[in-house]
Amino acid sequence: xxxxxxxxxxxxxxxxxxxxxxxxxxxxxxNMFWYRQDPGLxxxxxxxxxxxxxxxxxxxxxxxxxxxxxxxxxSLILExxxxxxxxxxxxxxxxxxxxxxxxxxxxGTRLTVV
Amino acid sequence: xxxxxxxxxHITVSEGASLELRCNYSYGATPYLFWYVQSPGQxxxxxxxxxxxxxxxxxxxxxxxxxxxxxSSFNLRKPSVHWSDAAEYFxxxxxxxxxxxxxxxxxxxxxxxP
Numbered sequence: 307x308x309x310x311x312x313x314x315x316x317x318x319x320x321x322x323x324x325x326x327x328x329x330x331x332x333x334x335x336x337n338m339f340w341y342r343q344d345p346g347l348x349x350x351x352x353x354x355x356x357x358x359x360x361x362x363x364x365x366x367x368x369x370x371x372x373x374x375x376x377x378x379x380x381s382l383i384l385e386x387x388x389x390x391x392x393x394x395x396x397x398x399x400x401x402x403x404x405x406x407x408x409x410x411x412x413x414g415t416r417l418t419v420v
Numbered sequence: 421x422x423x424x425x426x427x428x429x430h431i432t433v434s435e436g437a438s439l440e441l442r443c444n445y446s447y448g449a450t451p452y453l454f455w456y457v458q459s460p461g462q463x464x465x466x467x468x469x470x471x472x473x474x475x476x477x478x479x480x481x482x483x484x485x486x487x488x489x490x491x492s493s494f495n496l497r498k499p500s501v502h503w504s505d506a507a508e509y510f511x512x513x514x515x516x517x518x519x520x521x522x523x524x525x526x527x528x529x530x531x532x533x534p
Contacts, residue, residue, distance in 0.1 A: 339522065346429065348510060348526035356519035364521065396464070403452055403520040406471045409512075411464040 308333045312397050312412040319419050325384040327415050329397030336402050338380035339409065340364075340372065343394040352395075355380055387419045422447040422513045426525035434533045435503055441496040441528050443485075443511030452514035453494040454522070455485055459507040467509075470494065481505070506532045 313328035331338065337356050341349040341364075351364030353372040361372050369391060373381045380399075384391055394416050398409040423446045433439055445451060453470040468479025475487040485496045494511060511525045 337519070341524070346526060348426070349512075349524035351521060351523060354521050360519075362519075362521070365523075398464075398522070400522070403514045403517070403522075406469075408454060408466045408469055409522050413463050 308335075308399075308410040310397055310399050310410050310412040312395075312415050314415050315413060317415060317417045319384075319387050319417065321388060321419055323384075323387050323419075325387045325417070325419075327382040327384075327395055327397075327417070329380045329382070329399075329412060330378055331380075331399035331410070332378065333399065333401075333410075334377065335399040335410075336377075337400045337409075338374065339398040339400075340370075340380065340382045341396045341398065342366065343396055343414070349396060352382065387417075389419050391417065392419045393417060422451060422515055422521070422523050424511050424513050424523055424525035426509075426511055426528050428528045429526070430529045430531065432531040432533055433501055436500050439496075439498045439501045439505070439530070441509050441511075441530070443494045443496065443525060444492050445494065445511075445513045446492065447513055447515065449516060450489065452516065452520070453485075453487060454512040454514070455479065455483070455494070455496050456510045456512060456524075457481075457507045458510065458527075464510070467496070501530075501532055503532045503534070506530055 340352040355374040397412040400409040455467040456464045
């Protein structure tokens with residue numbers, strides 16, 4: 307089974323802190339994604355990586371950065387956390403989509419910024 | 421850039437009744453299309469996907485979806501819903517590229533009336 311593991315299920319951080327959310331996949335997938343899920347807004351793509359050290363901005367990259375130094379690991383960084391970044395964060399991975407496959411999701415990290 | 425619209429925020433149907441959830445996409449060519457389900461407190465699970473070929477796609481749990489290019493739609497259907505189908509449903513679109521973002525709609529919450 308494909309496994310996408312997010313390092314924390316729940317996090318509470320203070321405003322202004324630097325926050326790292328970690329995601330690891332064990333299936334040698336090329337693509338990895340970070341989404342933010344908010345009620346009524348669905349899943350919004352923050353960043354996307356299609357290879358090591360390669361990244362593309364999604365729809366809402368402001369206030370976030372990412373790092374992909376190894377194929378299996380994709381980190382989301384909040385440089386200076388703010389209360390409006392309180393949300394559920396979902397990581398996903400997929401092989402190249404032209405292989406008729408899908409994205410596999412982690413269980414999510416619920417981040418609260420106080 | 422691709423986008424997805426799910427026009428129904430919340431739908432309530434009676435147990436045993438039929439169901440149709442709407443999804444419209446915007447993309448310049450034929451996209452990859454997905455439906456995911458998220459039960460309360462759970463992660464996202466793939467229901468079905470369309471890559472090519474037969475435009476009527478069968479998925480898990482008795483769901484099906486039909487790709488209609490002329491209407492830019494990929495509506496999800498089930499002939500008879502069960503109480504366990506109560507969940508949030510997300511339509512998603514991916515571009516036909518190996519390095520492809522997957523963009524999600526805002527979701528439709530399904531409630532089942534006993």
